[in-house]
Amino acid sequence: MWSFGNGFGGFTHAVKKNLERPCDSDFPSKPRKFIPFWADGLNKSSLTPSFKRISKQGLIYKKGEDKKTYSVANSASEIAVSDNSFVPRPTRSTYVPPHLRNRQASDAPNLPGPATERPGFSRTPGGSQGSRWSGGAPKPELGRLGPGYAYGGAAVGRGGGSSGWHNRSRSWDRREREVNPFDDDIDDKNNDGEQAFSEQENTGINFDAYEDIPVETSGENVPPPVNTFAEIDLGELLNQNIRRCKYVKPTPIQRHAIPIALAGRDLMACAQTGSGKTAAFCFPIISGIMREQYVQRPRVARTVYPLALILSPTRELSCQIHDEARKFSYQTGVKVVVAYGGAPINQQLRELDRGVDILVATPGRLVDLLERARLSLQMIRYLALDEADRMLDMGFEPQIRKIVEQMDMPNRGVRQTMLFSATFPREIQRLASDFLSNYIFLAVGRVGSSTDLIVQRVEFVHESDKRSHLMDLLHAQKENGAHGKQALTLVFVETKKGADSLEHWLCLNGFPATTIHGDRTQQERELALRSFKTGKTPILVATDVAARGLDIPHVAHVVNFDLPNDIDDYVHRIGRTGRAGKSGLATAFFNEGNMSLARPLSELMQEANQEVPAWLTRFASRAPYGGNKNRRSGAGRFGGRDFRRESSFGKNLDYYGGGNSGSAYGVPSNYGGGYAPGVTSAWD
DNA sequence: AAAAAAG
Numbered sequence: 001m002w003s004f005g006n007g008f009g010g011f012t013h014a015v016k017k018n019l020e021r022p023c024d025s026d027f028p029s030k031p032r033k034f035i036p037f038w039a040d041g042l043n044k045s046s047l048t049p050s051f052k053r054i055s056k057q058g059l060i061y062k063k064g065e066d067k068k069t070y071s072v073a074n075s076a077s078e079i080a081v082s083d084n085s086f087v088p089r090p091t092r093s094t095y096v097p098p099h100l101r102n103r104q105a106s107d108a109p110n111l112p113g114p115a116t117e118r119p120g121f122s123r124t125p126g127g128s129q130g131s132r133w134s135g136g137a138p139k140p141e142l143g144r145l146g147p148g149y150a151y152g153g154a155a156v157g158r159g160g161g162s163s164g165w166h167n168r169s170r171s172w173d174r175r176e177r178e179v180n181p182f183d184d185d186i187d188d189k190n191n192d193g194e195q196a197f198s199e200q201e202n203t204g205i206n207f208d209a210y211e212d213i214p215v216e217t218s219g220e221n222v223p224p225p226v227n228t229f230a231e232i233d234l235g236e237l238l239n240q241n242i243r244r245c246k247y248v249k250p251t252p253i254q255r256h257a258i259p260i261a262l263a264g265r266d267l268m269a270c271a272q273t274g275s276g277k278t279a280a281f282c283f284p285i286i287s288g289i290m291r292e293q294y295v296q297r298p299r300v301a302r303t304v305y306p307l308a309l310i311l312s313p314t315r316e317l318s319c320q321i322h323d324e325a326r327k328f329s330y331q332t333g334v335k336v337v338v339a340y341g342g343a344p345i346n347q348q349l350r351e352l353d354r355g356v357d358i359l360v361a362t363p364g365r366l367v368d369l370l371e372r373a374r375l376s377l378q379m380i381r382y383l384a385l386d387e388a389d390r391m392l393d394m395g396f397e398p399q400i401r402k403i404v405e406q407m408d409m410p411n412r413g414v415r416q417t418m419l420f421s422a423t424f425p426r427e428i429q430r431l432a433s434d435f436l437s438n439y440i441f442l443a444v445g446r447v448g449s450s451t452d453l454i455v456q457r458v459e460f461v462h463e464s465d466k467r468s469h470l471m472d473l474l475h476a477q478k479e480n481g482a483h484g485k486q487a488l489t490l491v492f493v494e495t496k497k498g499a500d501s502l503e504h505w506l507c508l509n510g511f512p513a514t515t516i517h518g519d520r521t522q523q524e525r526e527l528a529l530r531s532f533k534t535g536k537t538p539i540l541v542a543t544d545v546a547a548r549g550l551d552i553p554h555v556a557h558v559v560n561f562d563l564p565n566d567i568d569d570y571v572h573r574i575g576r577t578g579r580a581g582k583s584g585l586a587t588a589f590f591n592e593g594n595m596s597l598a599r600p601l602s603e604l605m606q607e608a609n610q611e612v613p614a615w616l617t618r619f620a621s622r623a624p625y626g627g628n629k630n631r632r633s634g635a636g637r638f639g640g641r642d643f644r645r646e647s648s649f650g651k652n653l654d655y656y657g658g659g660n661s662g663s664a665y666g667v668p669s670n671y672g673g674g675y676a677p678g679v680t681s682a683w684d
Numbered sequence: 685a686a687a688a689a690a691g
Contacts (some may be wrong), residue, residue, distance in 0.1 A: 313688065341690050364689035371690095393690060495686060519687055544687055565685085 219440035251276035266439035308382035377409035388419035395399030413437035441642035453578035487556035494562035513539035560588035567600035
């Protein structure tokens, strides 16, 4: 299901240089801060940098029921998987996590949006010159789609000519992007093998349990959450897609984030992948774009002007987001394009040329496109960073800064910026605030993966024993497994070389394994993922490229063959299991090389009510700095809590009657001062 | 120190 439709059509052609590249004057060397007309008067107060006094408000905090909540969320994905194999759907409302939302029957109606009369969405019917489409062509589909949210021309090919996406489907004889994205099976995606998992249990969803997920917000004038999609003014076409996704009720992150985003506010949000995070930023973006009456986009030869930019740290994640966004935007006329490296650029260029409203991209390819002047960020109104803490981590931060601050993207406060991640270290929050304006901080309790559903084990394994130990685990697992089949096991290692070597060794020893890491070609990466997902090679050896965001259903076991140095990475890694309503297992091989992780790991496990081996507790107590992970390696590691509360002005203020001074994982921390011990955090 | 992300 990893669709690299943009990529592997032809490897043969070399990248053709764009000879008609606009002159440099189109791309000033100095950052040009363009304030488009539409931004005038928008979000005025937020034009001043943040760090205003943060009022304490908006706290919705409930304890208990979290475990139930998690299992509920996960059960939903179980259902969705079952759907794929025509297992009867439960009558209860089903939350289907993003990665499974393309499994629906292929009968999504082809209906135009009945134009509800809402002023915000109304637009002058009739094709008009100077439309929002880069081609500036009329929108012939308007009549057909109705005057409501229907923005006909999904993309107008360069060189004018009117063509809505219906037309395009006909005029382009290849499969179009706008084929029904809800039909994976007839699309260009390969679903075979997923049926193998059809016989999963089928649980009803208790959405009421969602109410108990702890949520923390801070910032000025936080818009109140909503309880239903109906309360939100998203537009009928988008609502239809939400229904097609069987997405009946908003998840907690959506309940809170969507109103915030619709209010035009900047947002820093902590929420686990799989909790509906992608939808949480896609819905407001799509809705906002539909809402726009006319956006005159400049016409510069071969340069396209997306209105929204979504960045993610890995190519696979970008694809995943693109796939989801396409579903949400189906028939809305909002065009989503993905651009990432490792695949031939030409097809991506072609897609861009056909028009783009929302661009999903990895940083490198994006910069490439910008430098080719095939793309301009002048018209960006929405910027979303997925896995934002990773994006602003050391390796990525300069690139992101370049894209956001040194190209032609509108300033913060002019554009709307939304940052999402499951973890938000304090130091990264500080960095991130450069990109945000008077933002709202939002933390939603983990939904669906990190700890409660996952049994975490730590074993002391010397470096030299790791392989045989892994072998033991795999053998045991195979014997216990159903039908003698090897359960999907994701093995994380430290290095790319180590990944190849371990894969080779596993294969030699009769365990079908494959590997994914950054030294493999994109094609190999995609193949490896698919092979893993379908169970063909039920063991996947991976570097951290697979640690974040990827929704791989049915991973039964995550083995930290090499532990990461960063507890955040550990959290992201083990979050690959415990999905789909199953209890996941996470095993870590710990040895003398991992001492820096002793304390944070032991704290994390305690917090998650895991059994902590006595030896680990001993190591933890000996760890430097008292072992608080928020101080380790010089980098403060707070997350799950607005750092603004702790730094300049938040100090010693006890907003919540204590608690939550720790990390994103709800680890009660003895650092941070003054908070009552034992109080559960928002991430409990 | 490693991984990711452009080719």
